[in-house]
Amino acid sequence: MAKYFLKRLGLSLVSLWLLSVIVFYAGQVLPGDPGQFILGPFAAHSAVVALDHQLGVDRPLLTQYWSWISGFVRGDMGTSYEYQAPVAPFIGHAAVQSLKLAGVAFVIVVPLSILGGVLAALKAGGIVDRVISIGGLTGTTMPEFVSGIVVIELLAIAFKIFPATATSPPGSSLLTQLDHLILPAIPLVLVLFGYISRMARAGTIEALDSDYARTASLKGLRRSLVIFRHVLRNSLLPTITVIATQMGYLIGGLVVVETLFTYQGIGSLVLGAVTSKDFPMLEAGILSIGVVYMLATLAADIAYSVLNPRIRLGGVE
C-alpha cells in the first residue's frame, strides 16, 4: 500500500516537473520583449535593455527557470508586468472566485449525472438510455459559449429568472452571490454531465452484471436493495476518478464562461495574461492550474485505491 502511494506520488512529481518546464518554455514562445512591452513601442533601446536586465530576462534560460521555480515553491510567484505588483494575490483572489463558480457547478452536476447514469444503466438499451447517452455526449462537445448564449437569452432576457451577470454587487449576501452564479454554472454542468453520467452508467452496468449482484438477486433480495446495497457502492468507484480528472476540463471551461459572463476568475486572468503578454502572471496562473489538477487526480487515485481492495492489496499500477 505504502509502496503504491510512493510510486504514484513520485510519478506525479515527475509529471509536475515536466509541466513546469512546458509552462516555462511556453512563456518563452510568446513573441515580444518584456522590457519593450512595459515601456511601450517608443521607448529608447538602452532603456529597454536596462529594464530587461533589471527583470532578469536577459539571463540564461536555465538560470531564469531556476529562480522562477524555486520562488514558486516558496510562494513567491514573481511580479506582474502589467500591474507592477506581486502576482500571488491576483492568483489567490481569482482562484477563490473560480472556486465559487466551479463549486456551484459541481454541487449541481454530481448528483444529477450520477442519477442520470444509473437510470440509463438500469434501462440500458431503452429510450431513456439513448437520450441520456446521446444527449450527454452532445453536451460534452457543446462549446460553453454556445449553451451560455442560449441560457442567457432564455433564462435571463426572455424569462428573467436569473440575473444575466455573474458578478454580484460588492457586499452581497451569499444567497445573492449564488443567484448570480447559477446561470454561468449551467454551461459547465452540461459539459460535465456527459462525462460523469457515462462513467456512472458503465460502472453500474458492470456491477449489475457481476456475480455478487446475481447472487444477491438469486437469494431473493429485492431489486431496489440489490441496487442500493451492492451495485451502487461498486459502480461509483470509477466515477470518483472521472470527477477528479474533470477538474482539468473545468478550469478550461472557466476561461470561456468567465469571458462570456465577464467574471474575474482564474480563467479570465490567464486569458488576459496571454493577451497582454504578462509572463509572470501567465506562468504562475497556468502552473497553479496544473498543480490543482495533479493534486485532484492524485487524491482520486488514492481514494480509489482505498475503496478498492483489489488495488489496495495487489501490486496494480
Added chain:
Amino acid sequence: MASTDAILPPPELRKLGRAVPESPRTVTQQLVRSPSFLTGSTIVVFWIVCAVFGTAFAPRNPLAQNLLDTNARPSGTYWFGTDQLGRDVLSRVIVGARNILIIAPIATLLGTVVGTALGLVMGYFGRWVDILVGRVVEAVLALPVIIVAVLFVRALGPTIPTLIVVIGFVFAPLIARTVRAAVLAERDLDYIAAAHLRGEKAPHIMFAEILPNVLPPILVEFTVRVGYAIFTVATLSFLGLGPAPPTPDWGADIAANYDVISAGFWWETLFPALAIASLVIAVNLIADGVESVLAQ
C-alpha cells in the same frame, strides 16, 4: 502471411465468436441502416454544401455593411436580422460554416495520425519508453486543452494552418492513450509472437500487424474527436483567436455581438450559436452510429 493476419478480426474476438464487421463493405451497409448516422450525415452534408457553395446562394453579401439597417429584427427582408454593422446574419451563418469545416476535420486527422504513432510505440515497446512518453502525455493532459491552444495560437498567430497544427498536436496525446490501451491488449497475442518468430522488424509488427487490428477503436476515437475539434475551433474563435475578421465565422460573430444581448438584439448571437449546436449534434450522431456499428 502477414496480409492474411491483417484482414482477420482480432484473435480474441474470433475466439469468443462475436460478430465483427468482416469488410469495409458490410460496415458501410450497417452504417447506412443506422438512423443516427443518417440524420447526422444529412446535417453535416448540408453545412458542407454551405461551406463550399455558400457564397453563391447566400441571399446577400455576408461582408456588405448596411449602416442604415443595423440591428434589424428578423423579418421578411432579413430572415435572421442584421448585426451591429448592418450585415445580413443569415448570409454570415451560411458562409461562416467554412472555417470550422476546414479546420476541425484536418486537425483531427493530424492528431489521429500522430497519436496513433505515439500510442503504437508506447504500447509496443512498453517499459521505459512507455513510462517516459506517458509522463509527457500526462503533463500535457494536466493543462486544459483550451489554455494550451490559446497559448500556442497566440504565439504562432491565428491562421488556419496554425490552428490545424496546434489542435492536432493538443489532441495527439489523448488519442495516443486510447491507441496504447488497444495495443496492450494485442501485444501478447499469438500472431505477434508468430511475427517475432518470423523475424519481422518492430516497425513492420507495429504498423502492418497491430495497426489493422486496432483500427476500429481508432476510427471511433476519430469521429468522437471531430466533435471536440469543432468545440475547440469554435471556442478559439470566440476567444478572438480564430481566423481574422471580417470573414464570417460563427464563434467570432458571437463574440462580436454578445455585448448587445442585454439590449434585446438576441438574433445576432442566437443563430450562429444554433448553427454550432446543430453541427455538434450532427457529429455526435455520426459518432454514435459509427461506435454502435464498430463496437457491437
